[in-house]
Structures are given as C-alpha cells and as structure tokens.
Amino acid sequence: MPTLARLYNAFIAMGCGCFSVYYMVAYRDAGLTILMIALVNVVFDVSTTLAELPTSVLFDRWSREKTLMVGAAFRLSGFLMLLVWPASFPVVCAANLATGVGAAVESGATSALYIECSRERDPSLTMRTLMSQLYLITGASTIAGGLAGALLFLVAPNLIWLGAFVCYTAALPPLVLLLAGRHDGRKDHAEETTPDGPAESSLEGRRGILASVSELFHRPEVWHLVLFNLGTLSVLLFWQLLLGVGQSGVWWLFAGLLLTNAAQIIASRIGVLRPRATDEAIAVVVIVASAAGLAFLPSRPAQIAAFFLFSCAQMFVVAIASAQLHDAINDAVRSTAFSVVSLVLMAFTAVLTPVCGWIGDAVSVPWASLTTVPLLVMAPVLGFFTRRRHARTAAADQRMARTRQ
Numbered sequence: 001m002p003t004l005a006r007l008y009n010a011f012i013a014m015g016c017g018c019f020s021v022y023y024m025v026a027y028r029d030a031g032l033t034i035l036m037i038a039l040v041n042v043v044f045d046v047s048t049t050l051a052e053l054p055t056s057v058l059f060d061r062w063s064r065e066k067t068l069m070v071g072a073a074f075r076l077s078g079f080l081m082l083l084v085w086p087a088s089f090p091v092v093c094a095a096n097l098a099t100g101v102g103a104a105v106e107s108g109a110t111s112a113l114y115i116e117c118s119r120e121r122d123p124s125l126t127m128r129t130l131m132s133q134l135y136l137i138t139g140a141s142t143i144a145g146g147l148a149g150a151l152l153f154l155v156a157p158n159l160i161w162l163g164a165f166v167c168y169t170a171a172l173p174p175l176v177l178l179l180a181g182r183h184d185g186r187k188d189h190a191e192e193t194t195p196d197g198p199a200e201s202s203l204e205g206r207r208g209i210l211a212s213v214s215e216l217f218h219r220p221e222v223w224h225l226v227l228f229n230l231g232t233l234s235v236l237l238f239w240q241l242l243l244g245v246g247q248s249g250v251w252w253l254f255a256g257l258l259l260t261n262a263a264q265i266i267a268s269r270i271g272v273l274r275p276r277a278t279d280e281a282i283a284v285v286v287i288v289a290s291a292a293g294l295a296f297l298p299s300r301p302a303q304i305a306a307f308f309l310f311s312c313a314q315m316f317v318v319a320i321a322s323a324q325l326h327d328a329i330n331d332a333v334r335s336t337a338f339s340v341v342s343l344v345l346m347a348f349t350a351v352l353t354p355v356c357g358w359i360g361d362a363v364s365v366p367w368a369s370l371t372t373v374p375l376l377v378m379a380p381v382l383g384f385f386t387r388r389r390h391a392r393t394a395a396a397d398q399r400m401a402r403t404r405q
Helices: 002-019 023-029 034-061 064-084 089-106 109-121 127-155 157-181 199-216 220-231 233-243 249-272 279-296 300-328 331-362 373-404
Strands: none
Touching (some): 002 109, 002 127, 002 157, 023 034, 023 157, 023 233, 023 249, 034 089, 034 233, 064 109, 064 157, 089 109, 109 127, 127 157, 127 249, 220 233, 220 331, 233 249, 233 279, 233 300, 233 331, 279 300
C-alpha cells in the first residue's frame, strides 16, 4: 500500500511540475493580455480557497481515495480545456475554476494518504521520517515533471497541459488499487458526528467561533502575515514573464524551479535558528533589492541570481511570521486563525491582482512586478509590535509565576 501511495504522490507532483513554472508564459504566448492572465489567476485562487472547506468535509466524511478521484476529475477536465482552447479567455477561466477545485481537494490530502498507508504498514514510523520521505519523492518528481514540461513547451507551449494530463491520468490506477485494497473506516461520519446536545449549545458554539474570529482580526500577527504575503504578490505573479522570454527562456524558468526548491531547503534550515529582532528587517531589504534586480537587471544570469535571493528571503520571513502566529494563539483556534489569514489574503489578492495586470498592460511587466512591494515596508513594523506584545506577555507570565510561588 505505501508503494501505491508513493506512486500516486509522485505522479501528481510530476503533473504539477509540467506546468507550475511555465503556465504564465503559455497564457501570454496564446494571446492573453496581462490583465486577462491576472484575472485567470484570481479565478484559480478564489475557487481553491472557497472549495477548501466543502472538500475537506467531503474528505473527512467520505473516502479519501474517492474524494481524490473527484479532485483528479476536476483537474483533468481543466487540463483538457487548456490544451484544446488555450486562447479562449472564458474557457481558460472555466478551466482554472475546475483546476482550482481539484487543487483544493489535493491540499493536504495527498500527503495524508501517504502517511496513513505508511503507518498502517509500520506504526513505528515518525512524522519527521514520513515527511522527509514525502518531500524527497515530491521534490524529485516535481523536477522531473519540470524537465518534461520544458521539453514539451519547446514543441508548443500548450503541450505543458498534455504533460499534466498524462501524469494525472497515470496517478489514477494506483488510486483505484488503493481504494480496492484498503478498508476505509469512514462509513457514515454524518451519523457518527451528529451532535447530541441541545440547540442552545450549538448556538453558543457558533457565537464562540465568531468571537474568536473577531479577536483574530485585532491580532498584529495575523496582519503581519497577510501584509507580507501581499507585499510579495506582484513578484510571485510575474517572475515567469520576466525570465521566460524567447526560446531560451524556458530553461531559465526550469532553473527557477530548481532554485525555488533549493531556497525552500535553505530557508527551512535557517528558520531552525533563533531569529534576531533585526533579521526580518534585513530580509525585507534583501527582498526589495532582489525584486528590483529581477525586474530591471539586463542579463538573465543576474536576474536568476536575484530571484534566488528573493526566494530565500521570502520563505525565511514567511517562516518567521507563521511561527509568530502559532506562538500567539492556542490550539483551539489554530486552524481558524490560518483559515482567517487565507480568506483575508484571498480577498485582498482578488482586488490587487487585476490592478497588477492592468499596470502590466498599461506600463510594463517589470514595473507591474513591483506593484505590491511597497507593502513590505509595513511588515517589519508589524513584526516589531508583535515581538513587543510577545515580550510583554512573557513578562506578565513570569510575574504571575513568581506571585504564585
């Protein structure tokens, strides 16, 4: 069973690798304007965010394998539309709506399936071991898919969707075999989880959730993470269009895929160290400088070096901001807090992304890539207030502990 789950994850990662760093240039080559491309990205982001809750409920109350098959069907239909009608804006939007729902199903579910299957066979496996194995499988498969996508792109840009379609189709047999070979314990969660308490307790529970959400909106840690992600939005939106110019551009995009994976490893290693108060401010300066370099440096090697620095610093700050939010909240609202961040981020992204696209058409892509970067100036300020708040809380806890003693 773990082998089948491993194969499934490998094919899914390979399929994503086929298009993940080329799709923006493929849209551009198909004739879509920068604003149209931005709107297509909004459709994908919004559909993914809105579909996460219903698909997670389906995932918990039904079968993991069956739910993932539904997600794969959405993805495959979207890839097919993008392959056949790459120049039709309404079709591309519909395709991204479908692939967004499919991505919501995959979010966390593919890794959960692998962990479940592996622990059924060997319960002694630790989470760290399992995640290390999974990162190795998906990382190598994504790079292999990226190489296949580059070769297909050189033949015709829209063929990246054919590569994704083939990989996702290849992922179905392992999933079918898993469904046939595993006994799924989720028979009827609707019956098992029906609340027995009175309506008043349900109402109180809803009021408690609303109060928690309201309180989260007043936390600087939430806005710190939101603002930083918004500040890097325009760079992450347009980096493919900055590097992927001409026939040789596809190999610079593939290099970007390799460097993004390397940056994730480096940022995770640095993130283990205890960050100093000034580290985030330094990282933001690096991000702003490297974003400007990516936009305006005259040579591709210099641009790819700037993108690597940007990726390392960006992932480092995200790790710091996420850790601060984790430290500031308790387990009861942890999932809610990150859902709030996701929803707020989606709302602002849906507004800012078309603005970036309009600037890309009206001015230029390099200037459009810097549209949201000024927001980064506010991130260290919120980070400062967050650290002060943590320090005051820690001091108050110490005083209370001494009083009790």
